[in-house]
Amino acid sequence: MIAVSHLRKSFGGVAVLKDVNVEIAKGEVVSVVGPSGTGKSTFLRCLNRLETPDGGSILVDGVDVTAPGTDLATVRRKMGMVFQNFNLFGNRDVLGNVTAAQCDVLGVPRDAARRKAMDLLERVGLADRAEALPDELSGGQKQRVAIARALAMDPEILLFDEPTSALDPTMVGEVLAVIKDLAKSRMTMLVVTHEMGFARDVSTRVLYMDDGVVYEEGTPDEIFNRPQKPKTVEFVGRICLKQARDMLRLLREGILSDGRVDEIEAQMLLRLAEPFERFGDAKMNLIVSALRQMLSDGVISETESQQISAILGGV
Amino acid sequence: MGLNSGVAGILALFFAVAGCSREDGCEIRTAADLKGRHVAHMSSDFHKRELVALQPDIVFDPYSEYSFAFESLRKGKIAAVSIGDTYADVWTAKYPGEFRVMFAYADDVCCFLLPKNSPLKPKLDAELRKMGAEGTLDAVYHKWVEAAKAGNSLELPRQTAPSGAKELGVACAAISEPWCMVANGEVVGIDMEILTLAANRLGLRLKPKAYSWGGMVDCVNGGRCDVACGGVYTAGGVFPTVDVSEKYADVKMCILVRNEAFGGGAPGLTAFAKSMKASFVRTFVTEDRWKMLADGFVVTLLITFLSALLGTALAFPVWLARTSRVRPIAFCAKAYIAILQGTPVLVLLMVLFYVVFGKADVDALWVAVVGFGLNLSAYAGEMLRSGVDSVPRGQVEAALALGYTPRLAFFRFVLPQAVRTVLPVYRGELIGLLKMTSIVGYIAIGDLTKASDLVRSRTYESFFPIITTAFVYFAASWLLAFAFERFGRRLDPAFGRGRKGGAA
Numbered sequence: 054m055i056a057v058s059h060l061r062k063s064f065g066g067v068a069v070l071k072d073v074n075v076e077i078a079k080g081e082v083v084s085v086v087g088p089s090g091t092g093k094s095t096f097l098r099c100l101n102r103l104e105t106p107d108g109g110s111i112l113v114d115g116v117d118v119t120a121p122g123t124d125l126a127t128v129r130r131k132m133g134m135v136f137q138n139f140n141l142f143g144n145r146d147v148l149g150n151v152t153a154a155q156c157d158v159l160g161v162p163r164d165a166a167r168r169k170a171m172d173l174l175e176r177v178g179l180a181d182r183a184e185a186l187p188d189e190l191s192g193g194q195k196q197r198v199a200i201a202r203a204l205a206m207d208p209e210i211l212l213f214d215e216p217t218s219a220l221d222p223t224m225v226g227e228v229l230a231v232i233k234d235l236a237k238s239r240m241t242m243l244v245v246t247h248e249m250g251f252a253r254d255v256s257t258r259v260l261y262m263d264d265g266v267v268y269e270e271g272t273p274d275e276i277f278n279r280p281q282k283p284k285t286v287e288f289v290g291r292i293c294l295k296q297a298r299d300m301l302r303l304l305r306e307g308i309l310s311d312g313r314v315d316e317i318e319a320q321m322l323l324r325l326a327e328p329f330e331r332f333g334d335a336k337m338n339l340i341v342s343a344l345r346q347m348l349s350d351g352v353i354s355e356t357e358s359q360q361i362s363a364i365l366g367g368v
Numbered sequence: 369m370g371l372n373s374g375v376a377g378i379l380a381l382f383f384a385v386a387g388c389s390r391e392d393g394c395e396i397r398t399a400a401d402l403k404g405r406h407v408a409h410m411s412s413d414f415h416k417r418e419l420v421a422l423q424p425d426i427v428f429d430p431y432s433e434y435s436f437a438f439e440s441l442r443k444g445k446i447a448a449v450s451i452g453d454t455y456a457d458v459w460t461a462k463y464p465g466e467f468r469v470m471f472a473y474a475d476d477v478c479c480f481l482l483p484k485n486s487p488l489k490p491k492l493d494a495e496l497r498k499m500g501a502e503g504t505l506d507a508v509y510h511k512w513v514e515a516a517k518a519g520n521s522l523e524l525p526r527q528t529a530p531s532g533a534k535e536l537g538v539a540c541a542a543i544s545e546p547w548c549m550v551a552n553g554e555v556v557g558i559d560m561e562i563l564t565l566a567a568n569r570l571g572l573r574l575k576p577k578a579y580s581w582g583g584m585v586d587c588v589n590g591g592r593c594d595v596a597c598g599g600v601y602t603a604g605g606v607f608p609t610v611d612v613s614e615k616y617a618d619v620k621m622c623i624l625v626r627n628e629a630f631g632g633g634a635p636g637l638t639a640f641a642k643s644m645k646a647s648f649v650r651t652f653v654t655e656d657r658w659k660m661l662a663d664g665f666v667v668t669l670l671i672t673f674l675s676a677l678l679g680t681a682l683a684f685p686v687w688l689a690r691t692s693r694v695r696p697i698a699f700c701a702k703a704y705i706a707i708l709q710g711t712p713v714l715v716l717l718m719v720l721f722y723v724v725f726g727k728a729d730v731d732a733l734w735v736a737v738v739g740f741g742l743n744l745s746a747y748a749g750e751m752l753r754s755g756v757d758s759v760p761r762g763q764v765e766a767a768l769a770l771g772y773t774p775r776l777a778f779f780r781f782v783l784p785q786a787v788r789t790v791l792p793v794y795r796g797e798l799i800g801l802l803k804m805t806s807i808v809g810y811i812a813i814g815d816l817t818k819a820s821d822l823v824r825s826r827t828y829e830s831f832f833p834i835i836t837t838a839f840v841y842f843a844a845s846w847l848l849a850f851a852f853e854r855f856g857r858r859l860d861p862a863f864g865r866g867r868k869g870g871a872a
């Protein structure tokens with residue numbers, strides 16, 4: 054559906070994208086990972102022409118959208134985009150954010166746009182906040198509205214640029230759940246993310262970008278468990294370390310300050326703990342299996358949760 | 369100037385109300401008694417030299433308007449007024465027993481002012497000499513003085529020149545009864561009658577315009593009129609840059625003081641109420657003066673409204689130019705903003721009135737609208753810029769990503785949020801504009817402040833005109849603020865969902 058070849062882009066003499074070659078088929082969920090500043094955002098923004106590429110071609114359904122004279126609005130309508138900072142329209146309520154482009158760009162009648170918007174809000178679990186203003190929503194809710202807003206245009210592909218990076222850890226889950234749900238319904242998606250667990254669970258393919266090129270690509274298993282090239286190995290290791298640090302920070306900052314683990318906390322900890330399983334660390338395995346056990350029981354008893362806390366406290 | 373006289377009036381009022389009478393309780397009999405005392409004089413016609421020769425230790429208080437000097441003298445704020453005998457006659461007759469002329473100390477003459485080297489001067493002089501010889505000048509003088517003493521006004525003689533005839537533009541300082549004042553919406557008085565007679569003989573059509581004193585002087589200096597008048601005493605030689613006509617009246621400068629023997633009638637509440645009522649009637653009812661004030665208010669509103677429209681409309685191009693990527697354009701816009709923000713509007717008005725539109729026959733009202741409009745455009749343009757900058761760039765990208773054109777994204781999302789951000793500042797700017805229009809009297813526009821000046825110059829009382837003017841400005845500002853409150857709420861995205869405020 055999308056074929057990118059020899060894509061180049063530089064900013065003021067600095068080559069950010071040197072030679073990017075990617076093909077994305079319908080129904081694929083492609084995660085893009087890589088160190089900061091390697092042009093992941095730039096790549097996404099070139100796709101929907103928020104940036105003008107310096108060279109190369111981007112074929113969307115066989116049409117080169119980098120050709121001069123291309124109707125940008127048409128290109129962009131096919132590609133929904135979800136930003137790190139949500140970018141909801143501050144002068145419209147939730148419903149207005151989701152209906153605006155339908156009415157203004159597609160010319161959908163107001164009533165039809167509203168019905169569709171309400172369906173989509175239902176889908177992201179925010180039908181009851183339709184009249185809220187962006188300022189009145191939590192980060193997770195804002196991002197879910199932004200996803201509904203992008204979906205309202207019936208895009209062929211959704212581009213996500215670090216959709217959970219600006220979120221409080223407690224809200225990452227709700228946004229990822231919506232994206233997972235989209236993946237299940239075979240939505241074509243390209244997701245720049247630092248959420249390794251998510252990339253592993255959801256994507257059909259992972260692109261590791263570095264140095265302005267797609268440095269290594271493969272299945273989630275190939276990239277995360279058996280990376281081949283040196284930079285990829287280093288990156289995956291760094292990610293694991295970072296997640297361990299995040300986990301400790303969470304612990305210290307008192308998610309568990311009440312002395313017990315509830316379900317949301319258990320899920321968060323599990324997500325963070327995931328990469329460590331394959332290192333075979335004993336303590337970590339203990340935590341993970343205890344958390345799994347706890348969640349599978351469906352109930353979290355006081356003693357169990359205190360037990361976990363005790364183990365976690367010792368990490 | 370309107371604003372200055374307004375401030376002076378409020379100060380005068382303050383002294384009047386506070387009853388601060390620092391010059392009370394001293395009987396003034398001779399020039400020697402003026403030692404160390406405050407004597408008011410009009411900055412225009414003033415014979416300081418002669419007065420100082422009589423008593424070197426006088427404290428001189430310059431006044432911009434006769435009515436304020438009158439009020440101050442009445443309230444005991446000053447010991448005496450140095451003034452022409454014409455005014456002294458009228459005042460003493462109008463307020464019997466309150467004042468007394470102490471002595472006359474200098475001679476002066478009343479003349480018309482003309483731009484330098486005016487071809488009109490010899491013709492006008494010839495007519496004045498003729499009228500003087502016929503005794504017409506004296507007759508006219510006495511007729512108007514008597515009318516003023518009785519508190520009346522007279523009709524001017526008809527103009528006989530056909531309506532298509534060449535015009536004689538007259539700049540009038542119409543605040544000097546009985547020489548020149550506004551009655552029943554018309555500029556009348558000794559000066560006007562003499563000029564009408566002269567114009568009739570010269571086959572010209574008189575076209576008078578009421579300026580403030582300073583505006584009249586600027587006008588003749590700038591050549592914007594053919595002749596200027598308003599009871600101008602010229603022997604003091606204070607008008608070196610213009611030509612002076614033959615005299616049409618002789619006057620004596622004299623010292624007017626309060627009559628200490630005057631008890632001020634029966635004291636008490638009834639008397640006070642009675643005098644207030646009389647003052648009210650003089651200010652509003654006589655000659656339908658309320659109409660003049662009402663018309664003035666309409667003019668004030670009109671100027672405010674039109675210049676707000678113009679300034680706001682121009683804010684867009686100013687903002688576009690200011691944020692242009694073409695360097696020279698952005699630089700010009702920057703200079704435009706800096707100049708307009710850094711110049712007093714009065715100066716801008718004068719430049720427009722005397723230089724830019726100096727030769728063109730443009731109604732002063734439009735000059736004011738352009739002046740205030742340009743001034744507002746600089747501020748509003750900058751407001752728009754800061755408002756637009758305050759809207760996160762990401763929202764535009766989100767709109768573009770949804771297929772919006774940049775223009776549509778701007779009008780749908782950026783502008784409404786920008787406007788909402790700057791609305792309180794903009795509102796303040798418009799209220800400022802409303803009050804700032806009070807200076808337009810300077811270029812012969814009869815706005816509210818000017819109307820109040822003109823009324824005061826007839827009644828010699830500032831209380832009602834100033835209180836009324838202050839109240840009307842306040843009420844208009846309040847209404848404006850209220851309207852904005854309404855409009856601002858409409859712009860609030862939370863509007864109409866039965867909830868107050870934005871963030872919950």
Ligand SMILES: Nc1ncnc2c1ncn2[C@@H]1O[C@H](COP(=O)(O)OP(=O)(O)OP(=O)(O)O)[C@@H](O)[C@H]1O
Nearest residue numbers: 064065069087088089090091092093094095096215
């Ligand atoms: N508009 C721009 N002007 C100049 N430089 C830019 C611009 N946009 C991006 N860059 C530079 O290009 C490089 C790549 O930026 P990009 O945002 O694409 O990286 P990224 O991989 O998304 O990083 P991150 O993970 O931090 O989001 C960075 O060095 C950035 O400074």
Ligand SMILES: [Mg+2]
Nearest residue numbers: 093094095214
């Ligand atoms: Mg990025």
